[in-house]
Amino acid sequence: MTAELSAPLAGVRPLNRARPQLVTAYPSWFYLPAALIYGVLFLFPTIASLFFSLTRWTLFDWTFIGLGNFEQFFREPFLFQGLVNTLIYGVVTSGAKVVLGLLLGLLLTSDIIGRGYLRAVVFFPVLVSTVGVGITFTTMMHPTQGLLNESLALLGIKGPGWLTDPRFALLSVAAVDVWKGVGLATVIYMAGIVSIGSEYYEAAKIDGATAWQRFWTITLPLVKPATVTVVTLSLIGGLRSFDLIWAMTKGGPGFTSDVIASVIYKQYQAGFYGLSTAGNVVLFMMVAVIIVPLSWFLNRGETDR
């Protein structure tokens, strides 16, 4: 019935309604300063970097080489490994932050002793400088003199070289990233959980739902907006992560924990400015290709509800 009514209405243009851009509170030139800043600081560098990614550039002069940089970027084994590592790093950190953030969010919104203190403790690492965290953990993860392996040695376990064994280096850094970033995810989840109306839980309790059922059928679906936010933020953060990796392993040992951002930085250090710019374009594309469909997919479910 609603369909019958709304169908003809939808076809009629609302003549008396002003067009959206005319409703704005300020004259258009008010936007000029912002547009100028955006143009100079964002638009121009973006276009310039697209251009320089097609050149061999020494900062002093440049030579146009077409797509040569991109070809080079994908041909080199360690650049490609960086691409794979970036994906691993993004997915692992993002996944762990979702799971741990949700669990901590549940814990810290329930009635527990010292809740305020625990909330502060969980959030604290977010406030600390990444490089500081990186250096601290690098010291603790030292294969022979680190706190971690010395503690394990007391238990009679010989700990691995967390940052020096190629099998563990990337995952060790990812673990520190999760430690540092999970506080933010927790806060987002706490806000999501608190905003769920208590009537759902009361109704479920009356129906005799177990705690597990309440979590699975009420909390989880209703914190979906929070999940979307956490996944999007942490995945973007993970894919373009640089500071922590650089502070801890510099992509090492060798190239085994290189991600795209660290590879790009190394190219820049080496003076391959065109190549590193091309790497940035690749990183931009990759983040866009992953995040745009993902956020569309995640948000679509939300508007349907």
Add this chain to the structure above:
Amino acid sequence: MLNFKTGTLVSAIAGILMGMTAASGSAWADDVTLSFLVDNAPSTVATAEALAAAFEAKNPGVNVEVESRPGGGDGDNIIKTRLATGEMTDVFMYNSGSLFQAINPVQNLVPLDDLSNFGNVLDSFKSVVTGTDGKVYGVPFGTAMGGGILYNKKIYAELGLSVPKSWAEFMANNEKVKAAGKAAVIQTFGDTWTSQLFVLGDFFNVQKAVPSFAADYTAGKAKYASTPAAMKGFERQEEVFKAGYLNEDFAAATFTDGVQKVATGEGAHYPMLTFAVSNIKELAPDNLGDVGFFAIPGDDAASNGLTTWMPGGFYIPKTTKHLEEAKAFANFIATTEACDVQTAAAGAAGPYLVKDCTLPSDVPPVVSDMLPYFQTEGATAPALEFLSPIKGPALEQITVEVGSGIRAAADGAALYDEDVKKQAQQLGLPGW
């Protein structure tokens, strides 16, 4: 191919500024402050500050402010960026050889051929700071060095070992040190640059086997992976790892750890440049006499020789506002007096590249072990980076991988060839 020179305008402006400075004549009455950028190694900073103080004492009215920057890749980056943006200090110190070529000297630096003391600079140094236009752009800062193996003399005495002249002898020594329960070879991959010595320090042996390697390599004709003599460096790095000769924490240890280990006898051999002598002096002064030095041995004991490193250069960027004072400083550095100032400040790690400069008679054994190589005809060869403008920037990561068993030697050499190709293309060399 399009080729724009964005630097032309910059250099034109710089030229005008230079003209103005020159025109103002010797207006030294006003106080002038020269900023001087050096790397942050304690010995470099000490040397720079001593030189600055000595120069100030001779030139009242001129102050020199020493600024420091990180070494390694971060430092390269700072130098290139500051030069490109015109933010470089009035004078600065930086590597000679291939890294010098990568900062575009002809466009960015002031030629120093017209200094009155220019004749004091030895030709072997001039050749590593000469731009593509044939002009010389630097004076030597510091001393020449050897790249080889620092060894602990106490361990050698205890185990009755003698300095190896061939690779086989070296490996035999390693076996005995290992049997005695000590680290035979110290590696410190926590500072990745320290991993390159087996490859770079083997160049004397490469050149002995293939005399045309440097030229062919620059022309893009000789490759590491396809030249057996050049591959040796990678293979040897792999060999010491596979034999289990390394210190337990090789993957995380740093350069200072390595210096301490070899000085205090925790390990027997540390492949390193001889400038480490100043670090030994600082970190383990009591053990300075316990550390000796020998060149990385090749296959044949009969042709034993040393791969040498040229000192860094002292340069003046075109953007300096105090060209006259800067040149006076450069002129001072090319004197025997400046050599003595440097020796007093940080100790000499090898012979100076300024005419008539002498070393004190009581140099530590690392230096006295090295000098005979320099005094023997044909017993030294400059490292490849001083014979060719190309040095691949990823070598240190590759040698870390080869040296910790992550990548096979042949694979590492092939990967380095790719890296070199990138650098050659970036420099715009013909034949790549």
